[in-house]
Amino acid sequence: MAALELRHLNAFYGKAHILQGVDLALEPGTVVGVIGRNGAGKTTLLRAIMGLQARVEGELELFGAPLTGLAADARARAGLALMSQDMRVFPELTVEENCRAAAATVREPLPLEQVLEVIPELKPHWRRAAGRLSGGQQQLVAIARNLTVRCRVLMLDEPTEGLMPSIVTRIGEIVRRLAESQVAVLLVEQNVELTFAISTRIHILEKGRFVAEGTPREIVSGGLLERYLGVSDAPH
Amino acid sequence: MAFDQILFELLNGVVWGLILSIIALGLGLIYGLMGIINLAHGSLYMAGAMCAALLINRAGLDFWLVLPIAAVAVGLLTLALNTAIFERVLHRDPAVGLLATAGVFLTLDNTVLALAGADPQSVMPPIFDVLEFAGIYYPVYRLVAAGIALLTLIAVALFLRFTRYGLWMRAVPQARDLAAVTGIPILKVNAITAALAGLTAGLAGALATPISGAHFQMGLSVIAACFIVVVIGGMGNLWGAVVVAIALGLIRGLYSTVLSPTWSEVAAFSTLLCVIYFKPNGIFGRR
Numbered sequence: 001m002a003a004l005e006l007r008h009l010n011a012f013y014g015k016a017h018i019l020q021g022v023d024l025a026l027e028p029g030t031v032v033g034v035i036g037r038n039g040a041g042k043t044t045l046l047r048a049i050m051g052l053q054a055r056v057e058g059e060l061e062l063f064g065a066p067l068t069g070l071a072a073d074a075r076a077r078a079g080l081a082l083m084s085q086d087m088r089v090f091p092e093l094t095v096e097e098n099c100r101a102a103a104a105t106v107r108e109p110l111p112l113e114q115v116l117e118v119i120p121e122l123k124p125h126w127r128r129a130a131g132r133l134s135g136g137q138q139q140l141v142a143i144a145r146n147l148t149v150r151c152r153v154l155m156l157d158e159p160t161e162g163l164m165p166s167i168v169t170r171i172g173e174i175v176r177r178l179a180e181s182q183v184a185v186l187l188v189e190q191n192v193e194l195t196f197a198i199s200t201r202i203h204i205l206e207k208g209r210f211v212a213e214g215t216p217r218e219i220v221s222g223g224l225l226e227r228y229l230g231v232s233d234a235p236h
Numbered sequence: 237m238a239f240d241q242i243l244f245e246l247l248n249g250v251v252w253g254l255i256l257s258i259i260a261l262g263l264g265l266i267y268g269l270m271g272i273i274n275l276a277h278g279s280l281y282m283a284g285a286m287c288a289a290l291l292i293n294r295a296g297l298d299f300w301l302v303l304p305i306a307a308v309a310v311g312l313l314t315l316a317l318n319t320a321i322f323e324r325v326l327h328r329d330p331a332v333g334l335l336a337t338a339g340v341f342l343t344l345d346n347t348v349l350a351l352a353g354a355d356p357q358s359v360m361p362p363i364f365d366v367l368e369f370a371g372i373y374y375p376v377y378r379l380v381a382a383g384i385a386l387l388t389l390i391a392v393a394l395f396l397r398f399t400r401y402g403l404w405m406r407a408v409p410q411a412r413d414l415a416a417v418t419g420i421p422i423l424k425v426n427a428i429t430a431a432l433a434g435l436t437a438g439l440a441g442a443l444a445t446p447i448s449g450a451h452f453q454m455g456l457s458v459i460a461a462c463f464i465v466v467v468i469g470g471m472g473n474l475w476g477a478v479v480v481a482i483a484l485g486l487i488r489g490l491y492s493t494v495l496s497p498t499w500s501e502v503a504a505f506s507t508l509l510c511v512i513y514f515k516p517n518g519i520f521g522r523r
Contacts, residue, residue: 050417068367076419087414090407101407105419145418 001064003184004029004049004080004153009058011030011048011208020208021058022038028151031175033216035192037229039153041208042188043084046155049186050082051075053124062119062153068096077105079152085161086140091131095122095141098130102145109148109205118174145173154178156188178199192229196220204228240371251378251447257478259440260462260469261392262433264350264477266465268409269429271321272333276340277462280434280456282313284310284441285450286348289357292445299362299446307439314434320428338403362476370465381443388436389478396474401428408470431464436460461505468508468518476520480485 011019018041026032027144036042037043037196040125047053049060051072054212060067067075077080090098096112103109116123125133129236139159146154156175172194179198188194194203196216203213212224219225263277287306291297295307321340325333361377396402396515404425408415441450448454465484469476487507491500511519 052413052416064469072413072416072421073419073421076417082417084417087411090410090414093407095404097403101403101415102404102418103351104419141472142417149419177522 001024002061003063005059005061006049006057007061008046009048009056009060011044011053011057013044019056020089020207021211022208024210026184026186028152028182028184029179029199031187031198033187033189033195033202035189035195035229036205038108042205043157044208045205046082046084046157046186046188049155050080053229073105076149079150080155081146081149081151082155082157083139083141083146083159084140084157085159088123088135088142089130089133091150094127094131095130095133095144096126098141099148100129103148104133106149108150109208110150112148117149118147118177119122121170136163136170137164139171140168141176142172143217144205147178151183153184153186156187157188158177158190159187160189160191166196166224192225242490242493243370244372245373246486247372247374247378249485249487250380250482250491251385251417251485252488253482254459255440255444256380256461256465256485257481258385258388258392258436259458259467259499261389261474262436263462264469264472265405265429265433265438266322268324268472268474270322270335270426271330272325273330274322274433275334275337275459276317276344277416277433278435278457279335280310280314280437280443280455281343281444281458282348282439282450282452282455283313283344283447285445285454286352286357286441286452287438288442288445289359289450290352293357293358300481303439303442304346306442307435310438310441311431311476312436312437315427317433318430319436322430323426324421344450345455354452357450358444359445361447381447384443385440387456388439391455392432392436393475395432395497398456401425404428414484427450452521464505465507468511468515470518470521473518473520476518480508480519 002025003114006022006024009019009022010017023047034042034045044053048056051070062078062080065078090101093101099115103112121140122144125137130138133141159171168191171227175185175200187195187199199216202216202219203210205226211228214222263274264272266272267375284306287309290300291302291305292299317340321336325336332409349353361375363377363380365376366373367376367379396406404420408420408425461484465480466477469480484504488500488504491503
């Protein structure tokens with residue numbers, strides 16, 4: 001059974017038809033990367049799946065259970081998670097409170113001690129206001145929140161934007177580790193190198209439609225990057 | 237003016253400030269969490285006072301039994317208002333919330349007028365004793381009322397600090413979309429907030445009844461004071477409003493030693509309004 005399945009998903013901003021019949025099946029333990037030019041609808045896709053988009057049509061299922069009609073908070077409690085660069089932390093809560101606020105939404109959260117074993121970088125900042133941390137540290141707090149709720153599908157919207165290369169590598173490692181523990185990951189990222197390094201499959205979104213998909217190797221060898229994104233060099 | 241009179245007025249100011257602070261706390265909670273400026277909040281205070289006065293004077297119930305009944309009744313009333321009104325105006329133009337709650341305020345005040353009449357209701361204090369110290373005789377009930385208000389503030393602070401819903405109530409105003417994608421049940425958090433705000437306003441009304449009596453329009457004077465302390469405390473800063481409410485009580489108490497009650501109120505509000513000139517975002521405002 002697919003962890004997340006979209007069938008003919010459409011999303012609108014007023015009269016603008018942003019997503020136009022998107023189909024996608026995301027299997028547990030896989031990382032699916034979505035790439036595309038600015039304005040292709042990548043962020044709208046994640047917001048529509050999460051329930052943050054006002055007008056959405058089509059079918060959405062999480063492990064076979066329909067998500068349609070559920071508010072974003074109910075989708076989150078069902079196991080869907082969204083990490084977005086414009087909403088990383090509750091700034092005035094401490095790192096610990098950020099994690100506790102998430103842990104309290106589920107019956108059996110991952111104990112915070114175990115979260116700190118995965119992300120030990122947060123230990124020195126545990127009692128600090130999350131808003132005082134660097135962007136990279138805040139992103140780690142966001143990952144910690146999603147670890148503690150044992151999310152089953154994690155969607156990441158530009159998780160490395162504006163972050164130092166060392167943090168980008170670290171986020172890549174944690175995402176890989178999550179996928180190894182059977183979390184399904186949907187990654188929207190401008191950082192093509194990272195996307196190709198950690199994705200099992202890659203979809204190219206153009207003008208609200210998936211126009212191509214394949215393994216990273218297939219995408220590169222087929223010349224699809226150059227055709228759809230204007231990128232000539234294959235990522236290393 | 238003699239020291240004993242100054243002390244008496246200052247104590248009155250602190251008592252009034254503490255009662256005002258638990259009303260302002262509720263107003264601040266609803267604004268902070270839902271972004272709604274609740275014009276009907278003074279009417280909730282009035283509803284608590286009238287509920288207490290009628291249950292004591294007409295049903296003959298004991299004051300200490302009536303106190304929690306009035307608080308819970310107004311809490312439930314606010315919960316109903318949340319479902320019927322607040323949730324409908326969330327995320328809309330703030331003017332819609334203002335107009336809707338103005339409608340609630342007029343409805344509540346006039347319903348009480350129709351049911352209980354325009355005559356002020358007076359209630360005997362449940363404690364008649366006076367405390368003699370520093371040359372003054374001070375009514376014990378007022379000190380007890382101030383103590384209950386203070387305990388209420390502490391209880392709310394502990395609730396916000398140590399409970400799941402308290403944590404969520406602090407989280408949601410900081411990042412609403414993040415709260416939703418974190419799985420925080422926002423509608424439930426809104427409902428608990430509304431109930432808590434109503435509970436504290438109702439409790440304040442019932443506590444104030446033996447001191448000031450009850451009247452269908454008594455919410456008007458309180459709502460004006462609440463708005464001033466919430467704005468000067470710093471919009472959205474809960475504890476800033478509490479501090480300013482107590483300060484307002486003290487300032488009013490000080491002015492009362494040299495001015496008539498009406499002028500002392502004018503002077504106290506004017507003093508606080510001067511703060512806006514220097515700190516437009518309020519004393520503890522962050523924005």
